[in-house]
Amino acid sequence: MKKRVIALIDFSSYSENLMRLADSLAETMEAGILLIHQVPGIVPALADNNSRREIIEVEKSDALEQLKSVSKTIIPAKHSVNFLVTERPLGVLLPEIGSGDSDDLILVGLKGTGILKKIFMGSTASKIIDDIDITTIAVPVKMEGFKIKKLVIAVNPKFPLNIPALTHLLHTFKSSIKQVEFISIITPDDNEITSLTYLKELTEHYRDDAPCSFRMFAGEDVFKEIKTFMDKEEKPFLVVQKGSRTINDQVFRKFLINDLVYHGNIPMIILP
Template sequence: MDKRFIVLIDFSDYSDNMVRYAYNWSRQAEAKLLLLHQVAVVAPAMADSTTRASIAMHARTRAFQKLKALIHSNVPDNEEVQLSVVETDLKYTLAKLVAEPYDQLIFLSLKGTGLLKQLFMGSVAIDVIENANALVAAIPKNIPYFSPRKLFIAVSDKHPLNISALEKLMQFIPGHVDMIIFFHLAKGNEDTASVAEELEKLSWRFSAICPTQHAIYHDKNAFEDMRAMVLNKNEELLVLQKGSRLFVDQLFRKFLVNELVYQGEIPLLVLP
């Protein structure tokens, strides 16, 4: 099945980097590239239908111009990139796109400043991750290109990994990864016997693809031990399972998303 990368564009300062990163990855994965922007049409409350339609058309035209400018600045001239500007709800639009016959990856930017940083992840990012039935890549601002060498994959004790989605992810990064590290962050006096067994099974299963390791990080030293392993932001990807404690629990999300992704500038991939 053909691959397609859907890149959500908001025309922020992060957009140029997002396009460069997604284009670079798409070339290596042999994936089609689609830039998607949801336009906000603001019309006076008393405007008639003709006026509203005119305002909407102007907004769409302006958005297409800005998308073309992004392509011109960040993608070689001979490359084909699809552009889409919609007024419909983003959840509805993505649901329709994800239903199309592609293996797909959705890209969005993470803005790690001010209030959004305190909330650990912006509302749009959370909404997309929670509702899209697809792999989602959340990219911090200063990652210049796609060049992963290590995958750090978080394993929950009660919410198993979506193995088919993880295998699909591996198809997006063929020949790149030198090491997969499955890890679990233990909380308090948690019994880790079952998760240790699961880590071993996962390590064995994916060892046919590349070398694997697994680890359990315990209690108050867990975050420091994990941070020490993540050394090179340009060569590492952090993978979480949607719905797992590591994604839902605020303490764990604060560390994994705020400190590793925002501050450490490591791309985050979320499995559906």
């Protein structure tokens, strides 16, 4: 099965570094690279259909040439690189790109593109996340190199973890992952014993894949405690899962995006 790193490029000042990260990730995975750019597709309101299509096609052609030109100076010729320029919404396009004969990872920048923020904070957040069954890695734009040493995985027994997806992730980066820590946020609506049991089960299940541990967070300052915990760790990757409380709950999502991802500069992996 062929492997692909799908990087979303917007030609911002951060795009070149995102291409470098895509190259680094592709090297680790022994994968090809697909660079995607979405053009605005803005045309005059009074333009007829033929004129609209012509304007968009010219815009796409110019963007494709720019995409190829920039990537040529960054990504070595030894890597297989393909390009896709589209005017279609990414939330619609991305689910169609994945196929049964490819093993894909989507790579986006935490700043610059604004894509991640739209996916999580927009009015269609749940629909977009639910439609994308591809593991997505969101990285700080100034991140240098791609080395996943520790995974901090947010779990809750009410939203069972996607075991096959996590197992595949661990196997993909088995040469670099040195530690896995499962965490769970306990609210008044949660059963602490059930959460503790689930954390122990996951730790036991994955102990042969990497050194595992777990931690629970509870109390009035739970978000502050998590941020302090993440700040003390050495370049961890936060792992969350679509459909979970961490993604769907508005309070959790705002904390996740604003405090950890944007301000904390913590890379994040979203499992399908």
